[in-house]
Amino acid sequence: xxDMVDNKKYKSKSRNxxxxxxxxxxxxxxxTIIMIIPFLWMLSASIKSDREVFMMNPFVWxxxxxxxxxxxxxxxxxxxxxxxxxTVLLTIVVTFxxxxxxxxxxxxxxxxxFKHKNGLFLAYIATIAMPWQVYMVPQFIMMRSMGLNDKLMxxxxxxxxxxxxxxxxKQFYEGIPSELCEAARIDGMSEYKIYAKIMLPLSKPxxxxxxxxxxxxxxNDYLGPLIYLKTESKKTIQLGLKMFIGQYSxxxxxxxxxxxxxxxxxxxxxLCLQKYFVEGVASTGLKG
Amino acid sequence: MDEKKxxxxxxxxxxxxxxxxxxxxxxxxxxKQKLIAEREKKQRKLTAIRNNRILSREAKRDLVAxxxxxxxxxxxAVFTLIPxxxxxxxxxxxxDGSNEITFVGFDNFMKLPSDTFFVAAxxxxxxxxxxxxxxxxxxxxxxxxxxxxxxxxxxxxxxVAFFPYVASLVAITAVWSxxxxxxxxxxxxxxxxxxxVPQENLPKWFSGSLVLVTLILFSVWKYMGYYMVIYLAGLQxxxxxxxxAGSLDGANTWQKFKYITWPQLRSTTFxxxxxxxxxxxxxxxxxxxxxxxxxxxxxxxxxxxxxxxYQNAFNYWDLxxxxxxxxxxxxxxxxxxxxxxxxxxxxxx
Numbered sequence: 001x002x003d004m005v006d007n008k009k010y011k012s013k014s015r016n017x018x019x020x021x022x023x024x025x026x027x028x029x030x031x032t033i034i035m036i037i038p039f040l041w042m043l044s045a046s047i048k049s050d051r052e053v054f055m056m057n058p059f060v061w062x063x064x065x066x067x068x069x070x071x072x073x074x075x076x077x078x079x080x081x082x083x084x085x086x087t088v089l090l091t092i093v094v095t096f097x098x099x100x101x102x103x104x105x106x107x108x109x110x111x112x113x114f115k116h117k118n119g120l121f122l123a124y125i126a127t128i129a130m131p132w133q134v135y136m137v138p139q140f141i142m143m144r145s146m147g148l149n150d151k152l153m154x155x156x157x158x159x160x161x162x163x164x165x166x167x168x169x170k171q172f173y174e175g176i177p178s179e180l181c182e183a184a185r186i187d188g189m190s191e192y193k194i195y196a197k198i199m200l201p202l203s204k205p206x207x208x209x210x211x212x213x214x215x216x217x218x219x220n221d222y223l224g225p226l227i228y229l230k231t232e233s234k235k236t237i238q239l240g241l242k243m244f245i246g247q248y249s250x251x252x253x254x255x256x257x258x259x260x261x262x263x264x265x266x267x268x269x270x271l272c273l274q275k276y277f278v279e280g281v282a283s284t285g286l287k288g
Numbered sequence: 289m290d291e292k293k294x295x296x297x298x299x300x301x302x303x304x305x306x307x308x309x310x311x312x313x314x315x316x317x318x319x320k321q322k323l324i325a326e327r328e329k330k331q332r333k334l335t336a337i338r339n340n341r342i343l344s345r346e347a348k349r350d351l352v353a354x355x356x357x358x359x360x361x362x363x364x365a366v367f368t369l370i371p372x373x374x375x376x377x378x379x380x381x382x383x384d385g386s387n388e389i390t391f392v393g394f395d396n397f398m399k400l401p402s403d404t405f406f407v408a409a410x411x412x413x414x415x416x417x418x419x420x421x422x423x424x425x426x427x428x429x430x431x432x433x434x435x436x437x438x439x440x441x442x443x444x445x446x447x448v449a450f451f452p453y454v455a456s457l458v459a460i461t462a463v464w465s466x467x468x469x470x471x472x473x474x475x476x477x478x479x480x481x482x483x484x485v486p487q488e489n490l491p492k493w494f495s496g497s498l499v500l501v502t503l504i505l506f507s508v509w510k511y512m513g514y515y516m517v518i519y520l521a522g523l524q525x526x527x528x529x530x531x532x533a534g535s536l537d538g539a540n541t542w543q544k545f546k547y548i549t550w551p552q553l554r555s556t557t558f559x560x561x562x563x564x565x566x567x568x569x570x571x572x573x574x575x576x577x578x579x580x581x582x583x584x585x586x587x588x589x590x591x592x593x594x595x596x597x598y599q600n601a602f603n604y605w606d607l608x609x610x611x612x613x614x615x616x617x618x619x620x621x622x623x624x625x626x627x628x629x630x631x632x633x634x635x636x637x
Contacts, residue, residue, distance in 0.1 A: 020541070024434055024437060024439060025439070027430075027434060028434055028435075028439070028445055031431060031434075031449065032445060032448050032449075034509065035448050035449055035451060035452060035509070035513070036448055036451070037467075038452075038460060038463045038464065038467060039451060039455070039463075041463055041466070041467060041474075042459070042460075042463045045463075045466065053466070054466075054469070054472040054473070054474075056474060056477045059474070100359070101359040101360035101363065102360060104356050104357075104359060104360065105356055105357045105359070105360040105361060107356055108353045108354075108356035108357050109357070112349070112352070112353040112356070113349070113353075114349060114350040114353035114354065115346075115350050117353075120357065120361065123364075123365075123369065124364070127368055127369070127372065129562075129566055129621060129622065129625050130372060130618065130621075131566065131569065131570045131617065131618070131621060132570075133570050133572065133594045133597060133614065133617065134372070134375055134614040134615070134617055134618045135368070135371040135372045135374070135375040135614070136371075136597075137375070137378070137597065137601040137602075137607060137610050137611060137614065138371040138372075138374035138375045138378055138607075138611070139367065139368075139371035139374075140601075140602075141374075141385060141607070142367075142370065142371055142374065143367075157363065157366075157367050158367060160363060161360050161363030161364040161367060161368070162364075163364065163368070165360075166360060166364075191352050191353075191356070195356070212454075216453070216454050219456065220455075220456040220457055220458075222457060222458065222573045222577075223572055223573055223594075223598075227598075227602065237456075238456060238457070238458045241456075241458045241459065241462075242458050242577070242584075245458070245462055245582070246582040246583065246584070247582075249582050252466060255462050256462070256463070258459075259456070259458070259459030259460075259462055259463065260459070262456045262458070262459050263454075263455055263456060263459055266454050266455070266456065267451070267454060267455075270447075270450070270454045271447070274446075274447060274450070277517065278446075278517060278520050278521055278524070281517050281518060281520075281521040
């Protein structure tokens, strides 16, 4: 008797679980569609002619005659190569400087004792909640007086030294046992060696996370380059693309081809580093 | 130098020893106390000189630490700290960037309430924040909970959810303006043909009162993946034992969420809300790209605070006024953050 009741209960439970599972997948499917459709649309429109882009009846994802030459034309219509060059240079330099200087400073804040430590760290913390937009104007005036106006160098100075990077790396280093450093110190290792030989190799998740954030934000930045970079040959891909959209607002196929090109590098970087990503966010205390 | 120091130490030591002898011999309490104080003074001097050597070891340690910090801190101080101070000062000045700078006190701030464009920008920014923050939070939490379960192709789903965050704004807003195009876009086409909305009532997504709704929807779509990752990290910090205990007590899914997940995620939610609020107040590029048309000019219905900061600085070269608006932005962000910190503390107590 009691067996039967249990059995029934078990059955209804497993049926509930099944319904739950199905529900989860339905929700997931809907969200995925919402997330992915704009990208598919972008890909599809990038090989269509301007007339085909908005053709709804019948709507096709891949046109009968794909216009691959949209991808060729975009390089000649605007100095796309120059934009890509500038953006790649800028992003790589900024990301490299950010990783190097942040992890360097963070090691000191996390593992060394020194005078004014709290005061210095407070200076970093206090600016995290300060939107860049609040001081972008005086910053521009200052850079201009240093002769950095309309130079890629200005963008590097602007983005390479963030409080965010130091904070993120420090949180991560604090999770690494100090005994490791102590042991190395007793063995006579200098602090620089401890940083290079012990801490850096251990911080892959945090470095990956910081790389993704820095790469994405530098690559996609719009307001910064808009303020600083005026000459066409200095512009980044975001500015160039926006300029193109402004001038040829009805060349939908070309706009989409340019957009696809501008997405490829960030997506590659993200896909390469994403396996460390959730772990990185978890261990850097970014979850609060 | 070292010899001099050694001699000094030796001299102090003998003096101190002599005083000690005197103290032992002295019987008058008052005089004895005086001598003790004198000896203590000598002792302190002695340790100070000895400390000098220790201090220099400390100084060496400090120097190593500073050498780690310096590359970042110098850049940070020059390009962030100094401009911040400058921004505070500038808000009380009148300056066009080249002519003489004059102090005007609170004049810039007094002008704000009667500036209709500023009021509109403030109002729009507020509406945008109030709409975006809760929606993004709920959506990212729900997504994180779903993606934290054992499901097929979990990694793939997570990656896809993160795509919009990674995607460049210019590219992705270009797609949105096409999909939501008022006369040609597929969304309005669906509304027309499938839902039977009459042609003249089709929503104009990028103008009038609807533009803020579009901005909010877009932001939720773009940023939910990012906050999802933060929530995922938070969810992974909850011990599985809590859920097992809940199951044993017969808790259903909703109860588990209400009594385990939600309270356990409190600090994560706090972080998400603070970051979301700060980021939402900074809104600029989304508005310019979705509602700005080909020349990137925003009308009163779509203007936001940062846009007006930019306009005043780089189009009108009224740097003082621009900085005053920036201060308003800063004070609001500061106030909101403080209130949230307060609230979090109260919950903890």
